[in-house]
Amino acid sequence: MSDTRPPQILPARKPSQHLERYSEADIPTERGVLRTIVFKDRRTAREHVALVVGEVAGQEGVPTRVHSECLTSEVFGSLKCDCRQQFDRALDFITQAGCGVVLYLRQEGRGIGLGNKIKAYALQAKGYDTYEANRQLGFQDDLRSYDVAAEMLRSLDVRSVDLMTNNPLKIAGLVEEGIPVRRRIPSRTEHNPHNVDYLKTKRERTGHLIELFAEEDTEAKVG
Ligand SMILES: Nc1nc2c(ncn2[C@@H]2O[C@H](COP(=O)(O)OP(=O)(O)OP(=O)(O)O)[C@@H](O)[C@H]2O)c(=O)[nH]1
Numbered sequence: 001m002s003d004t005r006p007p008q009i010l011p012a013r014k015p016s017q018h019l020e021r022y023s024e025a026d027i028p029t030e031r032g033v034l035r036t037i038v039f040k041d042r043r044t045a046r047e048h049v050a051l052v053v054g055e056v057a058g059q060e061g062v063p064t065r066v067h068s069e070c071l072t073s074e075v076f077g078s079l080k081c082d083c084r085q086q087f088d089r090a091l092d093f094i095t096q097a098g099c100g101v102v103l104y105l106r107q108e109g110r111g112i113g114l115g116n117k118i119k120a121y122a123l124q125a126k127g128y129d130t131y132e133a134n135r136q137l138g139f140q141d142d143l144r145s146y147d148v149a150a151e152m153l154r155s156l157d158v159r160s161v162d163l164m165t166n167n168p169l170k171i172a173g174l175v176e177e178g179i180p181v182r183r184r185i186p187s188r189t190e191h192n193p194h195n196v197d198y199l200k201t202k203r204e205r206t207g208h209l210i211e212l213f214a215e216e217d218t219e220a221k222v223g
């Protein structure tokens with residue numbers, strides 16, 4: 001039977017006046033070479049980064065992670081969240097596939113900033129969960145937006161993405177900004193005594209599609 005639905009017309013988008021593609025270079029890393037492209041947001045002066053492997057321009061279904069900065073886990077080794085694991089998994093994936101993009105967005109603490117995230121952690125130590133702590137500080141649960149990510153992907157001429165995430169709101173956010181998401185690649189997360197409540201809260205309150213694995217499971221599988 002023929003499809004009688006009208007063709008889907010996507011709104012024409014003007015090139016961004018806010019985002020400048022500022023600099024790029026190849027960086028050798030322990031996983032291989034990452035093409036590193038820095039974008040500057042003129043509104044906020046924030047520098048966002050695209051890490052690119054292989055040829056992504058004009059491609060459909062490019063393996064992509066849209067990652068939000070988490071200094072505490074990525075640099076300090078905090079066990080309170082799963083951000084570093086997700087970031088490492090994404091870099092593993094694109095370097096092993098020989099193709100893909102990891103966007104590193106400077107929206108620390110789901111957009112509230114580092115200082116406020118640490119205030120939220122202090123409240124969590126008193127028993128508030130991750131979202132209640134944000135509310136206590138006068139913030140919404142999640143202040144992130146995906147317009148910058150969409151602009152970066154358009155600048156790279158990525159046509160559609162296979163998105164590495166467990167967060168349905170992230171998929172919806174990108175689609176809303178005009179980036180077709182062909183499918184979701186689940187991001188495996190191991191829990192520990194410090195992050196298990198955080199992960200369960202994300203699953204219950206914002207519908208994160210998290211399958212919880214104990215660290216021992218992974219060790220058993222890897223070992
Ligand atoms: N405000 C606040 N931010 C947190 C907390 N724990 C982690 N974050 C931040 O949450 C963000 C996590 O972002 P993502 O890695 O994109 O994770 P996500 O939205 O859960 O989705 P996926 O990882 O894609 O499944 C980072 O910016 C962290 O700094 C917390 O307890 N409070």
Ligand SMILES: [Zn+2]
Binds near residue numbers: 070083084
């Ligand atoms: Zn984190």
